[in-house]
Amino acid sequence: MPELPEVETVCRTIAPYVVGRRVLAVDVRERRLRRPIALDFAQRLAGRTVRGVARRAKYVLLDVGDGLRWVVHLGMSGRFCVGDPPADLPHVHVLVELEGGVRLYFRDPRRFGLMMLSADDADLGVLGVEPLGAEFTADLLWSLARRHRRAAVKSLLMDGRRIVGVGNIYANEALHHAGIRPGRRCGKVTRAELARLASAVRMVLERAIASRGSSLLDYRDADGNAGEFQRMLHVYERGGEPCRACAAPIRRQVICGRGTFYCPRCQR
Numbered sequence: 001m002p003e004l005p006e007v008e009t010v011c012r013t014i015a016p017y018v019v020g021r022r023v024l025a026v027d028v029r030e031r032r033l034r035r036p037i038a039l040d041f042a043q044r045l046a047g048r049t050v051r052g053v054a055r056r057a058k059y060v061l062l063d064v065g066d067g068l069r070w071v072v073h074l075g076m077s078g079r080f081c082v083g084d085p086p087a088d089l090p091h092v093h094v095l096v097e098l099e100g101g102v103r104l105y106f107r108d109p110r111r112f113g114l115m116m117l118s119a120d121d122a123d124l125g126v127l128g129v130e131p132l133g134a135e136f137t138a139d140l141l142w143s144l145a146r147r148h149r150r151a152a153v154k155s156l157l158m159d160g161r162r163i164v165g166v167g168n169i170y171a172n173e174a175l176h177h178a179g180i181r182p183g184r185r186c187g188k189v190t191r192a193e194l195a196r197l198a199s200a201v202r203m204v205l206e207r208a209i210a211s212r213g214s215s216l217l218d219y220r221d222a223d224g225n226a227g228e229f230q231r232m233l234h235v236y237e238r239g240g241e242p243c244r245a246c247a248a249p250i251r252r253q254v255i256c257g258r259g260t261f262y263c264p265r266c267q268r
C-alpha cells in the first residue's frame, strides 16, 4: 500500500513535468473509485494550468488555480505515473495530456483510490500533523502522549487524526530506532524518549523517501516492492530474525490488529 514516502515521491517525480503546464485533455475511462469520479471532472480540469504540486497526508494535491486543487489518492494499489501506459495495461482509469507532450496516467486495480477537484480542506477528512513538517516536534508528541496516556505508543503514532502518514512499517522502525517498545502506554514513556521518537520518525521517513526516489524510475517494471528500503528495515516483518544492532531475535506481537515487531533487548 502506498505510504507517505511513496506519495511524497510521486509528488516530487511529477512536479517537474506538470508545473506551469496547461491540461489539454482528460480521458476518464472508469469512474468507480472509492468515491466515483464526478461526471464533470474532465471538463472542469481541462484548460487549467498546474501551478504547484504538494502532499498532505497521503493525498497528492495539484494546485490548478482559483483555489481549486486536483486531488489524487492512491488508495491501496493506485499509481500515478508520468508517460503513456504500456499497451494493454489493465486498470488504467484516467489519462491526462498536458502541454509539451506530457502525459500522466492513473492506474488502480483495486479502485480504493480517489480523484476529484476540491476547493475545500473538509474533503480530505480530519488530518493530523505532518510528521515531516515544522509542527511535528518533541513537545507536540509529549502533549499528545499526555492526552492519550492509556494508548500504546505505537497506536498513537499510527492515529491519522493526530499524526498523518506514519504507517505500520514506519511506526515499527521508528520505535526500534528510538529504543521504545511499541506496546508501552503513552503515559509511561518519558519526555526524553519521546524526543528520540520524534527524530526517529523523521529519519525513517526521510530515508524511505530517499530510497524510493530511485525505485520509482523503473516503476512500470517493478512489482511495487521498493527493493532498497526493504533491505534497510530493522524490525518490520523480521520476527525471529536477529536484531541488526544486538543479534537478539526480533519478537512479534499484535497491537491494534497490526503485526508489531521489536527487539526485546534494544527496546524498553
Ligand SMILES: [Zn+2]
Pocket: 243, 244, 245, 246, 247, 248, 263, 264, 265, 266, 267
Ligand atoms: Zn536489539
